[in-house]
Amino acid sequence: MKRIKLVVLLIFFGWVSLLAQDKKFITYKVKEGESIQSIAKALAITPYDLLKLNPDIKGDVAENDILIIPNKQYDPLVDISNADLTGVSDRDIIVDKFIYHEVIPKETLYSISKNFNVSTEELNKINPFLAENGLKIGQVIKIPLQIDDTELSAKEEKMQPYLVKPKETKFSIAKKFGITIGYLEELNPKIEKDGLQIDDVILVPAEVQESGDDGYLVYEVQKLETLYSLTKKFEIAEEELVELNPEIGQGVRAGMLIRVPDLHAGSKPMFIDMIPEDKALKVAMMLPFKSKRDSLNFEKDRLLKITTDFYFGALMAIDSLKKQGLSVHMKVFDTENNRQISKRISNQIELQEFDAVIGPLFLSNVREVSDNLKYGKPLIVSPISTKDHSDIQNPKLIQDKASMENHISEMIDFVKRKYENQDLIVIRNDSERSDLRYNRIIDELKALNPEKEVLTLSPKDGYIKPDDFKVFRDTLDRDIVNWFFVTDNEPAYLGDVFNNLGVFPEADSLMVFGFEKDRNFDKIDNNFLDRVNFHYPSNSFIDYNNSEAYRSFETAYKRKYFTFPSSYAVEGFDVTYDLLMRLASDEDFVNQGRSERIATKYDYIENTSGSIINNGIYIIKYDGLEQKLVSDEITPVDP
Numbered sequence: 001m002k003r004i005k006l007v008v009l010l011i012f013f014g015w016v017s018l019l020a021q022d023k024k025f026i027t028y029k030v031k032e033g034e035s036i037q038s039i040a041k042a043l044a045i046t047p048y049d050l051l052k053l054n055p056d057i058k059g060d061v062a063e064n065d066i067l068i069i070p071n072k073q074y075d076p077l078v079d080i081s082n083a084d085l086t087g088v089s090d091r092d093i094i095v096d097k098f099i100y101h102e103v104i105p106k107e108t109l110y111s112i113s114k115n116f117n118v119s120t121e122e123l124n125k126i127n128p129f130l131a132e133n134g135l136k137i138g139q140v141i142k143i144p145l146q147i148d149d150t151e152l153s154a155k156e157e158k159m160q161p162y163l164v165k166p167k168e169t170k171f172s173i174a175k176k177f178g179i180t181i182g183y184l185e186e187l188n189p190k191i192e193k194d195g196l197q198i199d200d201v202i203l204v205p206a207e208v209q210e211s212g213d214d215g216y217l218v219y220e221v222q223k224l225e226t227l228y229s230l231t232k233k234f235e236i237a238e239e240e241l242v243e244l245n246p247e248i249g250q251g252v253r254a255g256m257l258i259r260v261p262d263l264h265a266g267s268k269p270m271f272i273d274m275i276p277e278d279k280a281l282k283v284a285m286m287l288p289f290k291s292k293r294d295s296l297n298f299e300k301d302r303l304l305k306i307t308t309d310f311y312f313g314a315l316m317a318i319d320s321l322k323k324q325g326l327s328v329h330m331k332v333f334d335t336e337n338n339r340q341i342s343k344r345i346s347n348q349i350e351l352q353e354f355d356a357v358i359g360p361l362f363l364s365n366v367r368e369v370s371d372n373l374k375y376g377k378p379l380i381v382s383p384i385s386t387k388d389h390s391d392i393q394n395p396k397l398i399q400d401k402a403s404m405e406n407h408i409s410e411m412i413d414f415v416k417r418k419y420e421n422q423d424l425i426v427i428r429n430d431s432e433r434s435d436l437r438y439n440r441i442i443d444e445l446k447a448l449n450p451e452k453e454v455l456t457l458s459p460k461d462g463y464i465k466p467d468d469f470k471v472f473r474d475t476l477d478r479d480i481v482n483w484f485f486v487t488d489n490e491p492a493y494l495g496d497v498f499n500n501l502g503v504f505p506e507a508d509s510l511m512v513f514g515f516e517k518d519r520n521f522d523k524i525d526n527n528f529l530d531r532v533n534f535h536y537p538s539n540s541f542i543d544y545n546n547s548e549a550y551r552s553f554e555t556a557y558k559r560k561y562f563t564f565p566s567s568y569a570v571e572g573f574d575v576t577y578d579l580l581m582r583l584a585s586d587e588d589f590v591n592q593g594r595s596e597r598i599a600t601k602y603d604y605i606e607n608t609s610g611s612i613i614n615n616g617i618y619i620i621k622y623d624g625l626e627q628k629l630v631s632d633e634i635t636p637v638d639p
Contacts, residue, residue: 024070024071024161025053025068025069025070025071025161025201026068026069026071026201027066027067027068027069027163027199027201028066028067028068028069029064029065029066029067030061030062030063030064030065030066030067031063032063033063034061034063035060035061036050036051036057036060036061039061039067039069043069043070043072045070050067050069053067053068053069053070053161054067054068054163056163066163066199068161068163068201088116091104094145097144097145098126098142098143098144098145099116099142099143099144099145100140100141100142100143101116101140101141101142101143102138102139102140103135103136103137103138103139103140103141104137105137107135107137108135109123109124109130109135112135112141112143116143117146118143118144118146122144123141123143126141126142126143126144127141127142159187159203159204159205159206160203160204160205160206161201161202161203161204162201162202162203162204163199163200163201164196164197164198164199164200164201164202165198166198168196169196169276169277170184170185170191170196170277172276173196173202173204174274177204177205178205178218178257178272179204179205179257181274182255183255183256183257184202184204187202187203187204188202188203216244216259216260216261217259217260217261217269217270218257218258218259218260218269218270218272219234219257219258219259219260219270220255220256220257220270220272220273221252221253221254221255221256221257221258222254222273222549223254223552224254224548224549224551224552225252225254225548226252226548227241227242227248227252229546229548230252230258230260232546234260234261236260236261241258241260244258244259244260245258245259269593269594270593270594270595271582271592271593271594271595271602272593273581273595274584274585275321275324275325275326275581275584276584276585277325278327279325279326279327279584280326280327280328280329281326281327281328281329281355281356281580281583281584282328282329282330282331282353282354282355283328283329283330283331283354283355283356283357283358283576283579283580284330284331284332284333284351284354284356284357284358284378285311285314285330285331285332285333285357285358285359286333286335286342286345286346286357286358286359286360286365286369287307287310287311287332287333287334287335287359287360287361288303288304288307288334288335288336288337288360288361288362289304289307289308289311289334289336290303290304290334290336290337291334291336292334292336303337305566305568306361306384306568307361309565309566309568309569309572310361310383310384310568310569310571310572311332311572312557312560312561312565312569312572313557313565313568313569313570313571313572313573313574313576314358314572314573314575314576315572316553316556316557316560316569316572316573317572317573317574317575317576317577317580318330318576318580320577321577321580321581321584326580326581326584328580331354333345335359335360335365337360337361337362337365338365339364339365339368340368342360342365342368342369343368343369343371343372345369346368346369346372346373347372351373351376351378352373352376352377352378353377354377354378355377355378355379355583356378356379356380356381356579356580356583357369357373357378357379357380357381358381358383358575358576358579359381359382359383360382361383361384361385362385363382363385363387363389366380366382366385366389366392366397367392370392370394370396370397373396374394374396376396378396379396379397379398379579379583379587380394380396380397380398381398381400381575381579382397382398382399382400382401383400383401383571383572383575384400384401384568384571385399385401386401386402386403386404386539387403388403388404388405389403389607389609389611389613390403390607390608390609390611391609392609392611393609393610393611394609394610394611395610395611395612396611397611397612398579398589398604398611398612398613398614399607399611399612399613399614400575400579400614401539401614402537402539402613402614402615402616402617403613404515404516406613406615406617407515407516407537407617408437408440408441408515410537410615410617410619411513411514411515411535411536411537411619412441412444414535414537414619414630415445415448415483415513416444416448419448419449421449421452421480422480422481422482422483422511423455423480423481423482423483424445424448424452424454424455424483424485425454425455425456425457425472425482425483425484425485426438426441426442426445426454426455426456426457426484426485426487427456427457427458427464427484427485427486427487427497428456428457428458428459428487429459429487429488429490429493430459430462431488431490431493433487433488433489433490434487434488434490434493437487437488437515438487441485441487442454442456445485455472457469457472459493459496463492463493463496464493464496464497464500466500469500469501473504480509481509481510481511482509482510482511483510483511483512483513484497484501484510484511484512484513484532485512485513485514486512486513486514486515487515489516489518489520489521490520491520491523494520494521494523494524495523495524497512498512498524498525498528498529498532498534499524499525499528501528501531501532502525502527502528502529502531502532503528503531504531504532510532510533511532511533511535512532512533512534512535513534513535513536514534514535514536515536515537516536516537517536517538517620526622526625527625529622530622530623530624530625533621533622534621534622535619535620535621535630536619536620536621537617537618537619537620538617538618538619538620539600539614539616539617539618540567540570540571540574540599540600540618541599541618541620541627541629542570542598542599543628543629547598549597549598550570550598550599553565553570553573553598557569567599570598570599571599571600573597573598574597574598574599574600575600577597578595578597578600578602581595582595589604589612590604590605590606590612592604594616596616600614600616601616601617601618602614602616603615603616618630
């Protein structure tokens with residue numbers, strides 16, 4: 001009974017103390033006749049300090065205005081998050097910077113001092129009765145709580161008070177200051193439990209965390225990312241990353257906001273994933289299942305397999321988002337890969353209330369849907385077609401894969417960044433496709449060095465003979481790297497190019513740039529692609545050896561569907577996850593920033609027709625028999 005009374009009494013006084021001491025800043029309602037000067041004088045602070053706490057004030061204050069003011073009873077040491085809790089047990093009670101400890105059998109003053117990291121002199125000073133009566137079993141003694149207030153002070157310097165305004169949410173405040181909701185709750189534990197209230201005073205970063213002009217940006221650490229994977233992703237040494245972010249020296253955890261090199265300095269910042277509270281989205285999927293057929297053959301029907309895999313990946317994305325708090329209502333329509341059916345589906349009134357329509361897969365069907373929903377609410381997402389969509393004038397149309405025109409532009413921009421006076425050779429083919437690329441490539445390459453000739457290797461009688469390559473090779477400078485450009489994907493042409501360049505002597509250092517890599521390249525010997533350091537652009541890339549995100553997805557996919565995910569399953573996940581995560585935040589895809597999912601990079605830009613296209617393109621090269629992502633910091637192959 002004695003202990004119960006003690007506990008109740010201590011808790012009561014603790015609550016009173018905490019109520020007075022736990023907030024450094026409180027709110028104050030302005031009374032009639034008060035001014036900034038009179039309030040500052042009453043608080044014993046300068047008007048400048050008061051205005052600094054209330055930057056929204058313009059001019060003077062008016063009656064009933066709510067201000068943030070310092071709490072005179074605030075005691076930073078009431079926060080025990082930085083206290084040394086060594087020796088504290090379940091039987092001990094912590095109140096008002098002291099541990100109240102009941103002496104148990106075999107304890108001595110010396111053992112207690114060692115256990116709680118405090119001197120016997122200090123224990124005797126705080127507990128005077130010990131000098132007269134000594135230590136007895138059952139006594140309750142006070143032990144000072146050891147608190148490191150230097151860390152608290154450092155934390156305060158990086159924070160500022162913020163007054164919660166009407167209609168503000170955790171999401172809107174987190175977005176305003178460039179942090180995650182989790183970090184906002186970490187700074188203000190009470191709002192995680194009790195929610196956010198109007199006129200609450202909470203802590204926020206003193207500076208908005210956003211990309212600056214110093215070559216760095218703020219990045220949110222994703223689930224399963226490690227210190228090693230971050231160094232690889234942002235091409236930075238481990239020591240430099242820790243120097244930029246000392247907190248990650250204690251370990252990397254999902255949700256941390258860290259400074260990283262901006263590999264695309266001057267471009268958009270990274271998009272930060274955030275899901276507002278109670279956010280709900282409606283999404284429709286229009287895919288060619290051809291469900292009305294009498295039988296379905298997943299082995300022989302390639303389109304059916306692609307459709308099903310894409311759909312399964314999309315379901316994985318929706319499941320993941322739901323676990324993060326996003327409410328998603330999805331409805332699936334079978335287009336049967338038919339324009340008229342696609343048109344009829346998109347004419348349905350209910351679709352006007354959806355936030356997005358993913359599909360159809362084919363451009364001809366996308367046109368029908370886009371025409372019908374041009375003035376409606378939903379975004380129309382063309383998920384896998386790389387054909388040119390620029391003739392469709394619809395600002396709500398999103399082409400999720402970069403077109404061939406974007407690939408050419410990205411490859412040429414990459415070449416421009418890396419050019420160091422190499423010899424440039426463009427290999428032509430007898431086709432309209434090759435001629436169109438040739439003319440553009442020649443003009444771009446000539447601009448790199450107007451004084452240096454851009455050489456051309458052209459077919460004769462429909463193909464390029466081995467002797468032509470030999471004669472041509474004898475004219476090249478052996479002391480520098482020679483850069484070759486492939487302008488077509490026609491199988492016979494590719495065979496001529498790589499079967500001849502691939503057997504050039506080791507002394508000839510060369511690099512070959514293509515503008516695509518489709519199934520026609522599968523017939524080329526990978527050893528030749530490696531020998532010529534083949535580079536090409538791609539809409540997707542997975543480093544199967546090092547991607548924690550892919551391994552996690554693969555494990556979950558196998559557990560759910562009992563098979564390995566195909567590239568289309570990964571695409572289904574990436575498209576759906578990125579789309580809904582962005583929609584949960586805002587519909588302005590172009591200005592939201594860049595993102596990267598399992599195998600896809602997203603960098604949305606406005607198309608020439610006013611629609612939106614994803615210009616997230618990887619540059620990939622052959623390294624040995626593996627394909628690897630090319631860093632923007634690499635140097636050309638030495639001769």
